[in-house]
Amino acid sequence: MTNTANGEKGEPMELLLMVITCWLLLQLAFTIWNLSRMPKLGKPVQRQAWEQEYDFPDQVTACTDGDKPLLSVLIPARNEERNIRECLESISACRTDTMKLEILVMNDHSEDDTEAEIRQTMANDDRIRLFHGTTLPQGWMGKSYACHQLSLHARGEWWLFVDADVRLEPEALEAAMVTARSQRTGLISGFPRMETGTWLEHIVVPMMAFIIGYHLPIMMIRRSPRPVFLAVTGALLMIHRDSYKRSGGHAHIYNHIVEDMELARAVKQAGDPVTLADVHRHTSARMYRNAAEVWEGYKKNIFAGTGRNPLLVFGVSIFYALLFLLPLVMLIWSLVTAQPVLAAWAGAAVLIGMITKGIIDRFSGKSFWLGLLMPISAACLILILLDSWIASLNGKGYRWKGRTYG
Template sequence: MTAGLAATAAGTLVVAALTAHTAVNAGRWLRRLPAEPDPAGDPAGGTPADPDPAGDRAGGTPSGPDRPAERVAVLLPLRNEADRVAPCLRALLAQRGGPELDIVLLDDGSTDGTAEVVRRVAAEERAAGSPRPRLVTGAPLPAGWLGKPYACQQLAGHADPAATVLVFVDADVLLAPRAVAAAVAGLRRADVTLLSPYPRIVAETAGERLVQPLLQWLWLTFLPLRAMERSRRAALAAAGGQFLVVDRAGYAAAGCHAAVRDRILEDIELARAVKRSGGRIALADASALASCRMYGSWAQLRDGYTKSLWASFGSPVSAAAVLAALLALYTAPPLLAVAAALAGAVPVALLALAGYLLGVAGRVLSARRTGGRCWPDALAHPVSVALLGWLTFRSYHLRRARRLSWRGRPVR
């Protein structure tokens, strides 16, 4: 066997093993928050049953053993979200299947009329007799803090003191009517301190469809979910800040968002802080209950990833090593297959083609499990990985040049 054939065979075997790991994670270990309640009810913490076929808005009188007895505070940080906050807020106000929610929004120095939009929606609610939601104005950003951790820290301080669960939601998330009740039930059933119910990521433009599916694919492929839940290692952690559910006592024990005040990936770092304090974390597929379109244009997507990718890998050396491996395993095979076929090296071409198709299969498995789009997007998986490499390079370059910023604030 020639060196080229051996190297191609080895790479294909690695991709096969990673795709098998994706299948195991997706099929066995990834928790799921179902769209419909369990008709039998699950007082132990499953999805709440609904004895009232017509449903009830959150804030109705709880009834039945399936209804969560604890108080829940839903916390929404806002900075220049005037174009998205109204649908998000109305979805929160339409929550049902649980007790009344304390909904608190914090305007973090918005300049686009975000607060005015919230006040209009709040006025509609008050006209209907509801005291919700509450809008608070954020304090100036102190030295040593990044914007989102400080906004979340303030929100936690404004939450109902009787709330035992805090639910952090971003303005680009749309929740189904039972999402909060199901997420809180999922937190308790998993017996964890922090649950990250991952929403379905909406991708409409070509750039979004190339990049956004990598979020779920990366952790389903490379993160051992079962070990993450069981292990006390803080490094073995993942979370998504778009929709985050945390036990309040455990959140306090972890140091709240003050523990991650200067972290650009505050969601993952909060999960690690929870682990360091002795708590446990879990991921769940919430694609049937929540959706999120994180970026509305290529420029927003590019800048959003650029601001944070450097923090995902650590040192530039680590980033270079990881990206080199990803490019070799997922981007090189189709190129090698064509080159080998043209050169008449049929065995190499066939092995490289198999490696490419196995990579596509992993992408399909991830998309199917998390509500994503499979075809024809998965066929462009090599391009997606190459684009991730470029965005990472850009992130390190702009960080070194001290030119990283997000929503009008510098990222240090």
């Protein structure tokens, strides 16, 4: 039997855990519905009333070779010796029955054998062209400048920016063009199926998909003109050449660390649509190879992703701690102190959180059982967020691929 002291302590905590459990159930229902609203790459999308009208027939005619439009694939590459060849080979192997293709690669002052890997691949595909980056101007972010330089050489109607660690399936480009042609303008993006190997990859990398599926009304990205409804990734970002120009391109957001989100925001502000699509069946990526890369990669972007808002950092940390850490702590404590009612509520909260993450992981092409790591994943996310905030406060900035960012 629960003693009086434990009972007095348990009742307020039971009430809190009941509220948390009910909230988690609502989030589970929202997540299932939300994921069902995500457009799929290769399927047409419908035009929204708020989008600007343009004279598309003339634009299409101006950039076609015969009756096939030209697609430009643009790849910024800095120290990508281990990735670039497989990336290029996967693009070269894509079906291109309905389009012409050019593949432009920017060697951004690589300090390894990136250029040699590119040249070996060029020998087998004359559609690949290699460019060398010029000196990084003051204030520019490295990737933004590499993408900007690539844009100066692109000749296609649509431009597909691809990171060197991305791999395309054979139908990927055809699927992308189906969606792009139905949208006619604007920007299309999607998070590749994330391959993970080391322990921190398994714990942290799937959390990006979790954050989007759990919080962001996905359908509003496409339906609303408001830039607050946005989620894209620079790993796979397809943009109409005229939308790129109307938005100002990378030159407009040259000094932003999270350049992909800023570009998408500029596209919406220009009156053009943005679509976040389910692309995991068509693309994959392994962004990081060890724990240090995972930590530094997320640390570089996560505070900037909050808009550099300390209040939001604090709020997110408390929110995730209450939803995903407190129930586990209380479950352990209630089992030790023999409080079955408290244990039941805490266990329910822990289980619902794990199931929700498992559903998002499965939707993203990962194992459902990764959901069991939810409390650990939430704890790591909080720690990385706080570390990113502290790095910004103390002026040390972020180190990535031999460059330091503020």
